[in-house]
Amino acid sequence: xxxxxxxxxxxxxxxxxxxxLYAPLARxxxxxxxxxxxxxxxxxxxxxxFVVAGVEGARYLWKRNxxxxxxxxxxxxxxxxxxxxxxxxxxxFAKAMWGEYWNWDPRQVTIFFLLLxxxxxxxxxxxxxxxxxxxxxxxVYAILAMVTAPFLMFVLPRLSxxxxxxxxxxxxxxxxxxxxxxxxxxLSSTGAFTALFFWILSVEVRTARARQAxxxxxxxxxxxxxxxxxxxx
Amino acid sequence: xxxxxxxxxxxxxxxxxxxxxxxxxxxxILFAAVTLAVLSFAAGPQARRPExxxxxxxxxxxxxxxxxLSNAFAREVEGGTWDLLRHAAGPGEVLLxxxxxxxxxxxxxxxxxxxxxxxxxxxxxxxxxxLAAILAAGTMALAIGLPLVAALLAQARSHGGLAAALAxxxxxxxxxxxxxxxxxxxxxxxxxxxxxxLIGFAAALALAGWRLFDFVWED
Numbered sequence: 118x119x120x121x122x123x124x125x126x127x128x129x130x131x132x133x134x135x136x137x138l139y140a141p142l143a144r145x146x147x148x149x150x151x152x153x154x155x156x157x158x159x160x161x162x163x164x165x166x167f168v169v170a171g172v173e174g175a176r177y178l179w180k181r182n183x184x185x186x187x188x189x190x191x192x193x194x195x196x197x198x199x200x201x202x203x204x205x206x207x208x209x210f211a212k213a214m215w216g217e218y219w220n221w222d223p224r225q226v227t228i229f230f231l232l233l234x235x236x237x238x239x240x241x242x243x244x245x246x247x248x249x250x251x252x253x254x255x256x257v258y259a260i261l262a263m264v265t266a267p268f269l270m271f272v273l274p275r276l277s278x279x280x281x282x283x284x285x286x287x288x289x290x291x292x293x294x295x296x297x298x299x300x301x302x303x304l305s306s307t308g309a310f311t312a313l314f315f316w317i318l319s320v321e322v323r324t325a326r327a328r329q330a331x332x333x334x335x336x337x338x339x340x341x342x343x344x345x346x347x348x349x350x
Numbered sequence: 351x352x353x354x355x356x357x358x359x360x361x362x363x364x365x366x367x368x369x370x371x372x373x374x375x376x377x378x379i380l381f382a383a384v385t386l387a388v389l390s391f392a393a394g395p396q397a398r399r400p401e402x403x404x405x406x407x408x409x410x411x412x413x414x415x416x417x418x419l420s421n422a423f424a425r426e427v428e429g430g431t432w433d434l435l436r437h438a439a440g441p442g443e444v445l446l447x448x449x450x451x452x453x454x455x456x457x458x459x460x461x462x463x464x465x466x467x468x469x470x471x472x473x474x475x476x477x478x479x480x481l482a483a484i485l486a487a488g489t490m491a492l493a494i495g496l497p498l499v500a501a502l503l504a505q506a507r508s509h510g511g512l513a514a515a516l517a518x519x520x521x522x523x524x525x526x527x528x529x530x531x532x533x534x535x536x537x538x539x540x541x542x543x544x545x546x547x548l549i550g551f552a553a554a555l556a557l558a559g560w561r562l563f564d565f566v567w568e569d
Contacts, residue, residue: 178565233519241516244506254505257562261498261520264558268523268551276530276543 125312132306140302143295152210154302158310160203160228164270165311166196167231169318170238171263174256184322186252187329189259190242191321195314197235204228223274230269234262353446356439360447364422365454373425378418378459383466385410390470400536403473404529407463412492412518412525414459419452419496420513423504432504441567445497445559453493460489476538480531484541487548488528494552495521498559501566523551 136154143150173189176182207225208218219225241258245251295303368375389406390397397406426432435444464485467473475481499517506512518525531544 178562230519230522233515237516237519240512241502241506244512246507250505253565253568254502257566258502258516260562261555261558264554265520265523265551268547268554272547272550273523273526276527276547 122316125309125316128305129309129313132302132309135302136306140299141296143299146214149210149213150299152206153299154306156203156206156210157303158307159199159206161307162310162314163196163200163203163228163231163235164266165314166192166199167235167263167266170196170259174259177252177256178260183248183252184326186256187322187325188318189256190239191318191325193235193238193259195317195321197232197239199310199314200228200232200235204232223277227269227273231266234265238262353440353442356443357446357450360435360439360444361450364447364451368451368455374418374421374455375458378414378455379462381417382410382414382459382463385413386463386466386470390467397471398473400473400476400533403467403471403536404532406471407467407532408488408525408529410463410467411460411488412521413514414463415456415492415496416513416517418455418459419493420500420503420517422448422452422497422500424500427504436567441564442560444567445501445563448497448500449494452497453490456489456493460485473536475536477535477540480535480540483545484528484531484535484548487545487552488524488531491524491528491548491552491555492521494556494559495524498555498563498566501563505566524548527551 132154136151140150140154142148143153169192170189173185173192177185177189204225207228211220211222211225212218238255238258242251242255245254367373386406389409393402393406396402423432426435439447496517499513499520503512503516527544527547531541531548534541534544
């Protein structure tokens with residue numbers, strides 16, 4: 118284990134403990150306050166993954182380095198997982214606070230559409246056999262999705278005045294208003310989740326490269342985009 | 351040949367093909383008629399309420415647009431004209447031509463849907479100019495977004511089943527804003543915020559599509 122991996126383990130553990138023992142409860146949210154240290158960072162990381170998938174897709178189109186395609190796909194896969202986590206934790210919170218798992222809150226709906234975009238991206242990849250074409254088409258879709266994401270996450274929720282998201286956390290002005298100790302734990306959790314995402318991303322990319330290297334001799338077209346060529350480039 | 355001349359040539363080819371075979375228009379109008387009849391029948395008198403009428407209109411429009419525009423490029427692959435088109439015109443000309451042709455087809459389908467909607471649902475329109483503006487902006491967003499997704503779909507193994515799965519999540523901002531704007535226009539308010547979102551979204555998609563289409567079009 119490298120030193121920073123141990124550091125990340127300590128960081129996450131300390132954040133979880135602080136979320137339960139150090140941070141105060143928010144007004145009207147009771148013990149359900151704790152979920153913000155996991156739900157919002159998961160939603161944040163799903164957005165970060167989205168940007169990484171789009172940026173790596175753009176880098177692939179520019180440089181034609183297959184490593185960028187592998188990173189883009191891995192970021193989308195991880196984004197899907199974090200997005201599902203954000204949706205599920207949000208639903209649990211909704212059930213506990215408002216009595217229903219699904220309330221048609223604009224933010225609840227938009228994060229669900231983000232989930233659908235990730236699923237569509239991975240379905241598109243699965244529907245194309247040729248690796249070079251798959252990488253190119255998926256990169257274009259990832260960038261188009263990146264154009265849609267800010268409208269989904271930041272513009273559309275403002276269109277509807279109705280939101281059940283609690284005022285101390287997300288208010289009408291879109292600002293975070295928390296007790297300083299809550300805010301500290303929240304920032305720490307967001308940082309830890311982001312670091313965790315980049316660590317898993319690096320593991321995913323290394324695994325994909327190892328799988329590629331261990332594959333038997335591929336047809337000519339596949340060899341042309343092999344990682345060896347990328348390394349030479 | 352200027353880009354505009356090339357685009358109008360592709361546009362003309364698309365419209366001539368549509369006129370001869372009516373592959374998009376005929377099926378889309380039939381699709382719209384069936385969907386409109388089924389949904390308005392299911393909704394009953396409630397369909398006249400602004401919020402229901404707005405959802406009804408854009409549901410029919412979105413599905414009809416997907417039915418007509420999602421195979422814009424798959425047709426070229428299936429007909430064996432993809433390579434021919436690649437040699438005859440540049441990527442920008444092809445995309446612009448497809449956008450214009452899609453706008454024409456979608457405009458005609460929309461006229462039919464509006465006429466059918468006025469006949470079957472007959473909602474009262476509080477702000478006709480607002481409704482016209484929202485319809486124009488929303489149609490533009492769909493006509494820009496759907497051919498882009500269609501170009502990606504043409505490179506996949508199966509086109510039909512994937513069209514809605516790929517296109518709808520990307521077009522959600524346009525549909526949300528269009529439904530909200532239509533509801534406000536039917537209630538008699540100018541849908542300024544929704545118009546700004548629709549125009550901004552359509553412009554962002556057009557710009558991204560214009561920059562990215564070279565990569566989709568390459569061999």
